[in-house]
Amino acid sequence: MKIKTFAATALLSSLLIPAVGQARPVKTQPEWVDNAVIYEANLRQGTAERNLKGLQKRLPQLKDLGVDIVWLMPIHPISELNRKGTLGSYYAVKDYKGVNPEFGTMEDFKEFVRTAHSLGMKVILDEVCNHTGCDNAWVTENPDYYAKNEKGEMYGPFDWTDTYKLNYENPETVKAMADALKFWITEADIDGYRCDVAGEVPTFFWEAVIPELNAIKPIFMLAEASKPELLNSFNADYAWPMKDLFNDIAATQGVNAYAIEHKQNRQAATAADIVKLLQRQEKEYPKGSIHMNMVTNHDLNSWEGTEFERYGQGLGAFAVLSYTLPGMPMIYTGQEVGFNHPFEFFELDSVQPDYTPNQLTSFYEMLNALKHNHSALNASGQLDSMTVWNTTTPDVLAFTRSDAQGDEVTVLVNLSAKDNMVTFTDQAPSADSKINYFTGAPAEQPNHLGPWEFQVWVNQ
Numbered sequence: 001m002k003i004k005t006f007a008a009t010a011l012l013s014s015l016l017i018p019a020v021g022q023a024r025p026v027k028t029q030p031e032w033v034d035n036a037v038i039y040e041a042n043l044r045q046g047t048a049e050r051n052l053k054g055l056q057k058r059l060p061q062l063k064d065l066g067v068d069i070v071w072l073m074p075i076h077p078i079s080e081l082n083r084k085g086t087l088g089s090y091y092a093v094k095d096y097k098g099v100n101p102e103f104g105t106m107e108d109f110k111e112f113v114r115t116a117h118s119l120g121m122k123v124i125l126d127e128v129c130n131h132t133g134c135d136n137a138w139v140t141e142n143p144d145y146y147a148k149n150e151k152g153e154m155y156g157p158f159d160w161t162d163t164y165k166l167n168y169e170n171p172e173t174v175k176a177m178a179d180a181l182k183f184w185i186t187e188a189d190i191d192g193y194r195c196d197v198a199g200e201v202p203t204f205f206w207e208a209v210i211p212e213l214n215a216i217k218p219i220f221m222l223a224e225a226s227k228p229e230l231l232n233s234f235n236a237d238y239a240w241p242m243k244d245l246f247n248d249i250a251a252t253q254g255v256n257a258y259a260i261e262h263k264q265n266r267q268a269a270t271a272a273d274i275v276k277l278l279q280r281q282e283k284e285y286p287k288g289s290i291h292m293n294m295v296t297n298h299d300l301n302s303w304e305g306t307e308f309e310r311y312g313q314g315l316g317a318f319a320v321l322s323y324t325l326p327g328m329p330m331i332y333t334g335q336e337v338g339f340n341h342p343f344e345f346f347e348l349d350s351v352q353p354d355y356t357p358n359q360l361t362s363f364y365e366m367l368n369a370l371k372h373n374h375s376a377l378n379a380s381g382q383l384d385s386m387t388v389w390n391t392t393t394p395d396v397l398a399f400t401r402s403d404a405q406g407d408e409v410t411v412l413v414n415l416s417a418k419d420n421m422v423t424f425t426d427q428a429p430s431a432d433s434k435i436n437y438f439t440g441a442p443a444e445q446p447n448h449l450g451p452w453e454f455q456v457w458v459n460q
Contacts, residue, residue, distance in 0.1 A: 003133065028214040030191075032122065033235055033290070034378040036068035037368050038222075038330040043073060043103050044087070045343045045352060045406070046333040052112045053103040059115055065336055066368025069122045069220065071194050073298060075103055079133020080160045085346025090126070091196055092133035092162040096180035106149060110188050112421055122191035123295055124220060129177050130200045131156060131163040138176070139164060141374030145173040157200065168202045178209045185216045192220035198234070206233045227269035231289040236328055236379070239291035245269055245277055246318050247310055253417045255312035257304030271415040277327065282383045290379045293322035296332045301342055308340045314452045316363070317413050323367045324401070324411045324456065326386065328379040336364045370437060374458060376407040392423040396449060400429050410434065410457040414449035421448050433460050 030316045030434045039062055045062050047054035052075075062070065074090040084092075087102070099106050132138060139154070145182035146154045147167040154164040166173055184190045189309075198206065206223075210233045211220055223234040223372045226241055248269035250256040259266050281291070294300075295318050296307040304310070311318050323329045332354035338360040341351045371377055376385070381401060389398040402408045410429045422445070434443035436455040443457040 013450050020376075022125055022227070023256055027233055028211075028216040028218050029235060029380070030220055031310060031327075032068065033220055034380055035372050036122075036220075036284070036379070037371055038068055038071055038292065038326060038328065039065075039067040040071045040330060040332045041073065042333040043342060044090070045077065045349045048352065050348070051102070052108045056108075056112045058355070059112075059119055059121065063119045064365075064441070065331075065361070066365055066372065067121060067331070068386075069124060069191070070116055070127060071124050071222075071330075074126045074128060074196075075099055077101070079135045079162060081133070081135035083346075084162050085344075087348065088133075088347055089160075089162055089346060091128050091131075091160075093128050094133045094136050096127075096132075096177075106188075106217060113188050113190060117189070118319045120158055121296060122196055122220065124222065125190055126196060127181065127193045127273075128196045129181075129205070130159065130197045131165045134162060134164055140223060142172065142176070144170050145176060156369070157197075166201075169204055169417070171196070174205055174208070177205070178212060181209060181213055182216065185213060185219065189217075190219075191217075192222070192235075194222040195226065196224050196235075198223035198230060198237075199227040203227075203229050203233075206230060210234070226291075228285045228289075231286050235291040236292050237326055239293045241277055241281070242291065242293060242325070242327075243300070246321075249273070249415050250311050250318070253314065255314055255417055256310050257311040257312060261309075267439040268442050270394040271397035271413070274321070274325070274397055275388050276384075278383055288380045288382065291327040292330055293325060293327040293387060294330045294332070295319050295322055296335055298332065298343070298345075301332060302345045303342075306340050306342055307335070308338075313417070314415065317415060317452045317454045319363070319367065320411065320454050320456065321397075324377060324409060326382055326401075329367070329371060334396065336361050350381075352433060366438065370409070370456065370458070374407055374409050375405060376401045376403045376409045378403070387429075389427065389429050390425045392425055393420050395420050396422055398422075398424075406459075408434075408457075408459055410443075411454065412446065412449065412457075413454040415450060417451050419450050420447055422446050429457070431457060434458065435460050 041055055077094040077100045079092045081096040099109050113123045119449040147165040149155045156163040157165050210221055221234045223230045223237040225237050248267045251259040251266040252268050307315055310369040337355055339355055343349050343429055385399045396414050398412045400410040429442035429447050436443050437456040437458050
């Protein structure tokens, strides 16, 4: 979006955006980010109570699982005008400073945050800064906050007919949204935001407002975007390209049932393409950038198939990579118990997760502990701390991540539906003084890996 001169001038003075030639504020990185695991909570569908109190009861269980950051999908009242379905989309916000009665009260929310903090966990809110619901008070009270089409009408982006897009050429829009973001930090002591479609909001807004939020307290900012310039101010973004590549590899191997059913024309890809993607991102992004890795989330679950549909027998291998490749791992509601159901998005879903611990729960507990206990896997670690071991097959990915303290984690994974020989073309990772993390046995270099087999070696 081109910024008009009058708007840019006003913003420079009102929000202290650095003028041309001045240095951009240094990005603040909370000390608790590097080895953190994020859990995305779907309040509407995720517990029997379907509200904040219900999720609050689960916080000790999430703590035991190894969760550090609880990300709440939007908690605000939902617009009724042009509402989709019976309950509407979380992302059609009616009031940025309110709590949806469906989920509880403001005091319920504050108590939720206090409880999470008492357990050593952080809470981030899902915030929608690109658009509002169609009956948000701003629509009538401040219509100039909104973008207009050639007919002078408010409109929603994409096919989101239950929303109206905001106009950041207006400095008053900028100030109003900055005020809304500050509100939840000062009022409820939250620890940051996951920012919906952050790449659709002008970058200058984020560069201006994030330092102001950090002036209140150090916070964590997650951008739902894969836009390098945003990582000059955000702490992390979405690993959308890696997610697409995971799906492509699964489709190439014939196990992506969702792609087959929906006749998707996905790109042919192998494990070797993961290294190429990392190398490209290393050049494109600011040094130390963090990407949030995932095998599912609310969008994927409801609109692109569950992780079981997309990865089949390869799910474990891709989950291991989501934890061991550079970046920050996330878990979505029900993922920790193998919940294989696409949630309804605009209605109450009659199918809910059973959180009785099972084999997958133990698997994710081990992955979370791996992340916490091995500084070699710190989120800010990049390719300069990662050694890739080349093999004769493009389907086998082998790498070691290490740090200055001597910690090492080696990963060998066969991203293939067939048995593959493991023959290194040059140097090979050393198994000396290493154990196989998932078996506890001494590590041994395998001469082959079965379909979707993976090994993780750690220091004894």
